[in-house]
Amino acid sequence: MTTILKHRLFWPSLILVVMLGVNAFTSQQFVTIQDGHLFGTLIDILRGSAPLILVALGMxxxxxxxxxxxxxxxVMAISGAVACLxxxxxxxxxxxxxxxxxxxxAILVSLALGLWNGALVAxxxxxxxxxxLILMVAGRGVAQLITDGQIINVRSDPYSTLASGFFLTMPVAFLIAAGAVALTVLLTRKTALGLLLESVGGSPTASRLAGIGARRITVMVYVVLGGFAGLAGLIASADIKSADSISAGNLIELDAILAVVIGGTALIGGRFSIIGTVLGAIIIQTLRVTVVAVGIPPEANLLFKSVVVVALCLSQSPDFRAKVFGRFKSRPAVEKVGVPA
Incomplete structure (x- = not known):
């Protein structure tokens, strides 16, 4: 039991279960079947979390x-703008x-943007x-140039399937994200790629001296993130059936970084957790739905989210748990050694 409590994903998992329990209690349809598909609050959470899962996965x-x-x-805005145009x-x-x-x-364009970032860095x-930051500012302008500053509406059933379609009773958007997660786990945990990533992040100099192509690996991860962000942009634009270059993907980078941190990956690089990141992304999306479900005013949404995130991050800190929840071990009694007469 102690080992489970000390696991870095125990507290995030517990908070997710609690929030899902709140939604199951407050929502009229948590999970139901309609027209051969799964519907309800839980399915909305899974479908809504797909873009964030993709971005956080690459992040x-x-x-x-x-x-x-x-x-x-x-990158999401550009991808959606290109596709809708x-x-x-x-x-x-x-x-x-x-x-x-x-x-x-659209995905090729996103990969090229990731290559641009990787080249600048590596x-x-x-x-x-x-x-x-250069592409963050310039890319939003490029997206507005593509759309001519207008919202481009589309009426394409195949395109909208990315966000609203179902396959085997599950949302297509979530299945796409799940496929990306499965492929990433396979490549990073069943091959040497994961070890190479951790070595580059843990010590770039040591990895270079060991003969690891740190530059190629660095460029590769930025390209992968660009592709995932582009795919997320397609899902987001397909959801609203239009390209909104101003609000598409707005501040999603912060949620993605937050999901990574919640999942236990250190921002300084090195060891990482794919499953933890997915859990963090679903927690963030569940938090959004829970805020609405419990009737918190929209003005207080961000404050409520901040409080929950701070509590979650503190719960993951071993030092904080030791100070607040830990029990001080009693010191063993010191035996008195008799002094010979």
Whole structure:
């Protein structure tokens, strides 16, 4: 039991279970089946968490190498803008082949943006926070140029399936995120890639002296994050059936970093937890739904979220738990040694 309590994911898991319990008690339909699909608050949480899971997943790999990426929101905006612009120009927006091709183009653009960030960090040598800040500011402007400052609406059933479709009773958006998680876990835990990421983040100099291509690995994780952010942008734009270059992915980089931290990955790089990141992303989305479910005023949403996050982070601190919940062990009695007469 003590080992379970000391596990870094125990307290996040407990808080998630509590919030889900609150939603199950307050919502009229927590989980139900309609038209052969699962519906309800739980399904809404899973579907709504998909974009954040994708972004946080890529952010975990970047942070594992000692980096950071503040441009994921802008990449999402660009990806959605490219896709919606091209789809709006189609004569038949319901053409599955054309829509799939456009989705591929949008993801390629996102990969190129990730390559740009990786090159600035690994090759040019710019600090990650500065290099990605450049694209964070400029990328939002690029997205507005693509859409000409307007909201581009699309009416494409194949495209909207990314966000609102179902497959095997589960939301397509969540299945996409789950597939990305499974692939990442497979590559990082069943191959040497995970060890290489941790070595680069733990000690770049030592990894370079050991013959590890730190630059190539650094560029790779930024490219992967760019692709995941682009895919998240497609899901977000498909959800509202339009490209909003101003609000798309706004501040999602902060939630992604928060999800990574909740999952137990250190911001200084090194060891990382994919499952912990997924748990953190679902917690953040569940928190949003819970705030609405318990009737907290919208003005207090951010404050309530901050309080819960602080409590969660403190609960993960072994030192804090030892001071607040720990019991002081009684010192063993000192035997009196008799003094010979």
């Amino acid at each position: 975990t790999l970047v942070i594992a190498t000692g980096g950071i990426d503040l441009s994921v929101g802008s 091209l789809i709006s120009d189609l004569g038949n927006q319901n053409s599955i082949g054309s829509v799939l091709l456009i989705i591929g183009v 090759i040019v040598g710019i600090q990650p926070i500065i290099a990605t």
